[in-house]
Amino acid sequence: MKSIKNIHPPKSWSKTTEPTSYEQIYKYVERALDECSIFIDNTENDYFQGSSISNITTSKNRPLSVLTLQAWSQPLNQLRDARLLRDIRNGKTIRELLSEAKTGTLYGPITNESVLLMKRILDKTTEQFYSKIPILIDKITDLMNLMEQYFLSFYEIEHIQDIIQKKRKEKSLDEYLETAYTYEKSRWLHMYEVNKSLKILREMSQRAEDTKGVSLLTLSKETQELALRCDCTSLSYLFVLPECYYEARRALDSLRTWLNEDTKYNGFIQTSLKLLEEKYFEAKKAFEINKSQLSQIERKAESHRFQLNKLEQENEINEKKYEEFETRLNIKEREYISKRLTYEVYEEQLKKYLQLSHEIQDDIDNRVVIEQFQLDIKQLSRELPKLKSNIDSFQARINYFEQRKNELIEMRHENKRLGNEIQLVLEDKILKENYFNRIQNCRDIIRNIYKCRKTNDLPQKIFYDLPVHIKHYGENEDDDLSKAIRLISKYISRDWNRFYWQLPFYPTRGQEEISKDIKYIDEKYQRGDVFQDQAIDALNKWRRFHTRAKVDDLIHGLQQIRRFDIIQLIERRILKPKHSLNVDQEEIDPRKKEIEDLNRKLNRLFDKLRSGAINAHDTYVYSTMGLDSLRPSTKSASLSRASRLNSVRSKSTNLERSLDGKEYP
Numbered sequence: 001m002k003s004i005k006n007i008h009p010p011k012s013w014s015k016t017t018e019p020t021s022y023e024q025i026y027k028y029v030e031r032a033l034d035e036c037s038i039f040i041d042n043t044e045n046d047y048f049q050g051s052s053i054s055n056i057t058t059s060k061n062r063p064l065s066v067l068t069l070q071a072w073s074q075p076l077n078q079l080r081d082a083r084l085l086r087d088i089r090n091g092k093t094i095r096e097l098l099s100e101a102k103t104g105t106l107y108g109p110i111t112n113e114s115v116l117l118m119k120r121i122l123d124k125t126t127e128q129f130y131s132k133i134p135i136l137i138d139k140i141t142d143l144m145n146l147m148e149q150y151f152l153s154f155y156e157i158e159h160i161q162d163i164i165q166k167k168r169k170e171k172s173l174d175e176y177l178e179t180a181y182t183y184e185k186s187r188w189l190h191m192y193e194v195n196k197s198l199k200i201l202r203e204m205s206q207r208a209e210d211t212k213g214v215s216l217l218t219l220s221k222e223t224q225e226l227a228l229r230c231d232c233t234s235l236s237y238l239f240v241l242p243e244c245y246y247e248a249r250r251a252l253d254s255l256r257t258w259l260n261e262d263t264k265y266n267g268f269i270q271t272s273l274k275l276l277e278e279k280y281f282e283a284k285k286a287f288e289i290n291k292s293q294l295s296q297i298e299r300k301a302e303s304h305r306f307q308l309n310k311l312e313q314e315n316e317i318n319e320k321k322y323e324e325f326e327t328r329l330n331i332k333e334r335e336y337i338s339k340r341l342t343y344e345v346y347e348e349q350l351k352k353y354l355q356l357s358h359e360i361q362d363d364i365d366n367r368v369v370i371e372q373f374q375l376d377i378k379q380l381s382r383e384l385p386k387l388k389s390n391i392d393s394f395q396a397r398i399n400y401f402e403q404r405k406n407e408l409i410e411m412r413h414e415n416k417r418l419g420n421e422i423q424l425v426l427e428d429k430i431l432k433e434n435y436f437n438r439i440q441n442c443r444d445i446i447r448n449i450y451k452c453r454k455t456n457d458l459p460q461k462i463f464y465d466l467p468v469h470i471k472h473y474g475e476n477e478d479d480d481l482s483k484a485i486r487l488i489s490k491y492i493s494r495d496w497n498r499f500y501w502q503l504p505f506y507p508t509r510g511q512e513e514i515s516k517d518i519k520y521i522d523e524k525y526q527r528g529d530v531f532q533d534q535a536i537d538a539l540n541k542w543r544r545f546h547t548r549a550k551v552d553d554l555i556h557g558l559q560q561i562r563r564f565d566i567i568q569l570i571e572r573r574i575l576k577p578k579h580s581l582n583v584d585q586e587e588i589d590p591r592k593k594e595i596e597d598l599n600r601k602l603n604r605l606f607d608k609l610r611s612g613a614i615n616a617h618d619t620y621v622y623s624t625m626g627l628d629s630l631r632p633s634t635k636s637a638s639l640s641r642a643s644r645l646n647s648v649r650s651k652s653t654n655l656e657r658s659l660d661g662k663e664y665p
Contacts, residue, residue, distance in 0.1 A: 019459040025150050036139050043132045044245045047124050069230035075114035082108035089213025089236045094122045129205040137201050140251050144194050151262040154449045155180035164192045176442040179272045183265050190258040197251040208240045219243045269450045276443040283436040290432045294425045301418040308411045315408050322401040329394040336387040343380040346373050483574050484551050489535035491566050496535035502560040506548050
């Protein structure tokens with residue numbers, strides 16, 4: 001395997017050809033950034049010294065720009081003072097100064113060195129604005145556009161441009177989407193910063209020639225510090241190009257940061273996905289437990305409500321009985337007390353009469369009274385236990401009613417408690433369900449991002465501007481094209497590469513790319529059912545790259561390589577069943593439509609004749625397709641309306657008979 005890698009080293013990628021992987025794109029971008037950085041260094045060196053970078057020997061603490069500007073400070077300030085200028089801000093001022101120096105009309109002494117230096121700075125600035133700065137702008141713009149095209153987050157933030165420009169406030173961020181959100185926002189921030197720097201680069205040449213010129217206060221803080229360090233605060237024009245170099249490097253730093261972030265994005269998304277998978281199962285488990293708990297409590301509450309309703313109905317009946325039994329109890333108690341007192345009185349009286357009978361013997365009246373008392377006492381002794389039993393029975397029933405009433409009160413309290421418990425569990429369930437749905441939504445978003453980013457053909461799809469979607473979500477395995485691909489892969493055998501050459505591609509795919517595809521697939525498979533695997537891989541690649549793929553394209557390719565046996569299989573197994581199904585559903589008399597049209601027109605004619613919409617002078621001719629009106633004829637003796645109706649009816653009758661006989665009229 002090592003020898004194969006050495007023989008076929010990975011080729012460098014250019015943005016005009018199809019990329020095979022993101023590694024190629026990363027290397028290309030990194031190389032382009034390095035080239036831009038070297039270009040800026042050479043351009044800066046050309047401005048400050050006019051020699052290549054390799055010939056410069058500078059101190060670590062004092063770079064070339066500082067050394068050069070410090071050397072320029074004294075002669076240029078002397079030239080500025082000679083014209084009594086507070087600041088040199090534009091090219092027009094320099095040209096006037098050089099013109100006056102040439103004519104000798106300046107107010108102070110000057111040196112040829114300072115004049116030549118000022119002229120060189122003006123010429124270099126003008127030259128770079130018309131030659132090197134536009135090239136630098138194009139390089140950075142192309143690189144940013146390339147990165148914008150390929151470095152995708154697959155996550156959308158609403159009103160992201162307004163958020164970046166601080167025209168809108170950011171919405172609350174979901175912590176589980178922080179990776180995707182942060183990268184997408186970072187993408188736009190990098191593009192915003194680069195565009196901001198490019199705008200400064202594009203406008204700087206015009207500002208340098210404008211009447212107001214370039215003020216040092218409008219430049220970056222770094223440039224202002226450089227001017228202060230080199231005692232050139234009154235020579236703003238000197239820092240026009242250094243400001244361009246600074247902004248260009250700043251743009252490259254943003255792009256380099258973006259490159260590093262994109263290389264790590266997949267890893268961060270994968271980590272987020274693992275975390276969300278764990279959170280998803282935890283949230284799902286908690287939600288299921290809470291859902292089961294709520295179901296148990298609801299069943300318990302439902303059973304309790306059923307018993308409570310039953311007890312409520314019983315209590316309504318018991319309330320009426322309670323009043324009745326209480327009334328009867330009071331009556332029985334009064335009766336019992338009355339008879340009990342009577343019994344006690346009778347006993348006392350009986351004792352008196354018995355004592356009296358001992359004293360007075362043979363008193364008939366006394367004996368009669370005693371017997372009467374004894375009978376009454378005996379009667380009362382029999383009635384009192386019965387009354388007592390009735391009273392106890394009534395009291396027991398009343399106690400039972402009171403007990404049931406207390407049970408009802410307790411059940412009401414319990415029902416209220418269960419209701420509160422259900423409410424709490426329901427609120428907890430809603431919270432857990434919302435959290436679970438949130439985790440599930442975040443997991444699906446991150447999973448889709450990960451699948452899109454990890455798609456093997458993502459660079460190719462972006463290169464051909466094809467839609468990027470996951471096979472699981474977008475493609476149908478049971479459509480006719482998928483069936484045909486599987487069928488061809490099974491029977492094409494070693495002819496798959498010839499077949500691949502004959503397939504059409506849209507967008508157009510060059511001969512070199514097709515040859516590379518065949519070579520790659522040929523080297524990829526070494527074991528197993530090689531031809532079938534190679535054919536499946538090739539046809540799936542064709543389907544991916546050909547945006548207008550259909551079964552007819554496959555049949556045409558098979559015709560080109562004269563594999564009519566596979567065409568017959570496709571027609572017999574895929575196309576013919578579908579066609580026969582449609583034919584079975586539409587076995588209809590071929591003249592049915594013609595007949596229906598004719599009947600429809602005849603009905604319209606009858607309606608017009610009945611309503612009088614047709615004039616007596618109009619003449620109609622009958623054809624197999626219906627009735628077509630002719631130009632009205634001016635006949636003095638025309639048929640009456642009734643005769644025309646009879647004529648039309650007789651013709652329609654003949655027409656219907658001929659149609660029933662399957663013959664044209």
